[in-house]
Amino acid sequence: MRPGDPDPDCVIxxxxxxxxxxxxxxxxxxTWRVELDERWVVLGPNGAGKTTLLNLAGARLHPSxxxxxxxxxxxxxxxxxxxxxxxxxxxxxxxxxxxxxESVRDLVVTAxxxxxxxxxxxxxxxxxxxxxxxxxRLGMDGLAERTFGTLSEGERKRVQIARALMTDPELLLLxxxxxxxxxxxxxxxxxxxxxLAADPDAPTLVLVTHHVEEIPPGFTxxxxxxxxxVTAQGLIGDTVTSATLSEAFGTPLRVTxxxxxFSARAA
Numbered sequence: 001m002r003p004g005d006p007d008p009d010c011v012i013x014x015x016x017x018x019x020x021x022x023x024x025x026x027x028x029x030x031t032w033r034v035e036l037d038e039r040w041v042v043l044g045p046n047g048a049g050k051t052t053l054l055n056l057a058g059a060r061l062h063p064s065x066x067x068x069x070x071x072x073x074x075x076x077x078x079x080x081x082x083x084x085x086x087x088x089x090x091x092x093x094x095x096x097x098x099x100x101x102e103s104v105r106d107l108v109v110t111a112x113x114x115x116x117x118x119x120x121x122x123x124x125x126x127x128x129x130x131x132x133x134x135x136x137r138l139g140m141d142g143l144a145e146r147t148f149g150t151l152s153e154g155e156r157k158r159v160q161i162a163r164a165l166m167t168d169p170e171l172l173l174l175x176x177x178x179x180x181x182x183x184x185x186x187x188x189x190x191x192x193x194x195x196l197a198a199d200p201d202a203p204t205l206v207l208v209t210h211h212v213e214e215i216p217p218g219f220t221x222x223x224x225x226x227x228x229x230v231t232a233q234g235l236i237g238d239t240v241t242s243a244t245l246s247e248a249f250g251t252p253l254r255v256t257x258x259x260x261x262f263s264a265r266a267a
Contacts, residue, residue: 009036010069011171011204012057017066019052019228026052028228029066034221039197039205041215041236044225045249050208051175053225054091057206058173059083071170085114088164088203091175095160100149104140104159105131107148111166134162138192154185158192165203172203178214190216194260212240217260224248242267 012034019027027049034040034057042050055061056068059080068075073083097116098107109123109131110116135141138158148156157177164172177193178186196202197218209215215222215236222239224232225248232244240262242255252267 010034011036011038011071012206013067013069014056014063015067017056017063017068019049019056019061020064025228027056027063030228030230032223032230032233034204034206036204037200038221039219040207040221040223041219041240042206042208042223042225043210043212043240043245043248045210047227048225048248049228050225051091052228053223054089054173054175054206054208057171058087058089060089085167086170088167088169088172089175090157090160090164090173090177092179095156098148100147102148103144104135104146104148104151105144107159108134108163108166111163130168131162131166134165135159138162139188152185153180154182154189157181157185157189161192169203172205174205174207176208176210178209178211186214190214194218212245212255212262212264215240215262226250 010033012032014030014032017027017030018025030053042053044050052061056063057070059070059075062075070083071086099116109127112123112127132141132144135144138161140155140158140162143151143155148159151159161174161177178189181189193207193216197205197216207219219236221234222236223230224239224244231248232239240255242253245255245264246253253264254267255262255264
């Protein structure tokens with residue numbers, strides 16, 4: 001390795017990363033390491049900088065100060081378009097761009113070309129087979145011919161995750177995948193994410209959420225943000241506590257942990 005390069009097992013490496021827009025810091029001096037096979041949850045209130053952090057990790061944004069390495073590549077010194085093909089990303093911003101008349105099957109398979117809206121491009125049998133296998137894995141194979149606009153919110157979230165996995169990414173980033181889901185749909189999604197976390201062949205995972213109840217079993221680490229700065233990070237059992245969560249959210253909270261799941265309420 002050259003001096004200053006991250007460890008080859010380091011999937012994400014932020015060093016004093018700051019993001020400023022119109023003079024306002026969205027992230028402030030964030031240092032963070034994500035290693036191979038780790039499963040991270042990022043927690044914090046609205047405006048804490050969670051989505052900005054995910055955009056850095058997904059090579060969708062460059063830092064104003066500091067350095068960011070993703071999959072061994074330094075942002076600003078690499079072809080981000082090529083790098084993005086190695087990262088699976090599911091966000092509300094992406095969902096808003098999906099054509100409502102796009103079929104479920106086409107929505108997943110077009111990830112192979114990093115486009116939305118199938119046109120005249122051709123896909124080989126391997127692409128079609130992988131898309132079908134991912135939809136089956138997520139329990140969506142019976143809806144492959146449906147259009148995206150006819151799906152429930154829970155079904156849309158699962159299709160977006162299938163799309164994010166289409167390119168067999170080394171890193172999977174999920175921005176509030178359970179937002180807007182009813183209780184049943186949320187629990188089905190969490191069960192799937194728990195199974196994904198337990199799969200040794202799954203990519204490194206980073207999940208952003210507001211709610212500890214949405215942390216799937218099997219996640220190993222946590223990072224807490226408030227006002228763009230890190231308030232705590234480390235092993236999940238040491239980081240998601242009453243004291244650390246109260247500091248991050250600015251209100252007294254009591255955290256409990258039962259049967260692999262966290263919950264929180266006002267103290």
